[in-house]
Amino acid sequence: MGDVNVVIDGEKVSGPEGNTILEAANEAGINIPTLCHRPDLTPDGNCRVCVVEVEGAPRLVASCHTPISEGMVIQTRSPKVLAARRTVVELLLAGHTGPCVTDECAKDCELHYLAAELEVGPPRFQVKKRRSYPVETLSPYVQRDMGRCILCRRCVRACAEIAKKNVFSMAYRGFRSKVVVDCDVPLDKEACRDCGICIDYCPTSALTKPKAN
Numbered sequence: 149m150g151d152v153n154v155v156i157d158g159e160k161v162s163g164p165e166g167n168t169i170l171e172a173a174n175e176a177g178i179n180i181p182t183l184c185h186r187p188d189l190t191p192d193g194n195c196r197v198c199v200v201e202v203e204g205a206p207r208l209v210a211s212c213h214t215p216i217s218e219g220m221v222i223q224t225r226s227p228k229v230l231a232a233r234r235t236v237v238e239l240l241l242a243g244h245t246g247p248c249v250t251d252e253c254a255k256d257c258e259l260h261y262l263a264a265e266l267e268v269g270p271p272r273f274q275v276k277k278r279r280s281y282p283v284e285t286l287s288p289y290v291q292r293d294m295g296r297c298i299l300c301r302r303c304v305r306a307c308a309e310i311a312k313k314n315v316f317s318m319a320y321r322g323f324r325s326k327v328v329v330d331c332d333v334p335l336d337k338e339a340c341r342d343c344g345i346c347i348d349y350c351p352t353s354a355l356t357k358p359k360a361n
């Protein structure tokens with residue numbers, strides 16, 4: 149496979165065929181923010197934070213799973229891209245049921261970092277909030293607070309692809325979408341051992357280590 153030549157933000161960049169726009173940009177030192185993406189997990193493209201503008205394309209594309217092709221001209225920070233990215237982050241914040249905006253966990257939350265980086269203020273949208281859920285404390289290894297979940301599915305993929313378990317899956321649709329264990333039962337010590345990888349990959353504080361008693 150040969151190299152593919154593209155232009156990203158006015159800079160000539162080449163990368164191996166099959167590389168994504170995100171990979172090509174990263175290798176050229178051009179930062180595209182991501183949320184659901186991690187380089188060691190299968191790209192999912194569900195959050196849309198990494199959208200970019202490709203000349204001639206009818207709509208913005210998710211850079212994490214769009215391969216580069218010869219002659220592509222890509223904008224990663226055009227006004228259209230920045231507006232879309234801000235809207236995505238704003239909607240994620242607006243749909244949250246957790247008290248994260250004010251409490252301590254906000255300082256470790258990638259969504260809040262992203263909101264600050266993109267200069268997203270308090271959500272303007274009155275969107276239907278996702279359901280609130282009781283915090284699950286049965287497992288000695290992972291505490292789940294699904295009110296703080298942004299449905300990025302990093303935990304689902306990390307558990308399946310790295311830990312080689314399949315403790316989590318997606319269930320329900322729309323505002324009821326949820327990361328579930330089995331048929332939506334609380335996580336307990338039978339379902340999950342103590343690898344903790346889901347906690348490491350969770351960008352919010354939906355998954356945390358239980359506090360020692």
Ligand code: SF4
Nearest residue numbers: 297298300301303350
């Ligand atoms: S629990 Fe965390 S890692 Fe899993 S989908 Fe929700 S925010 Fe993402």
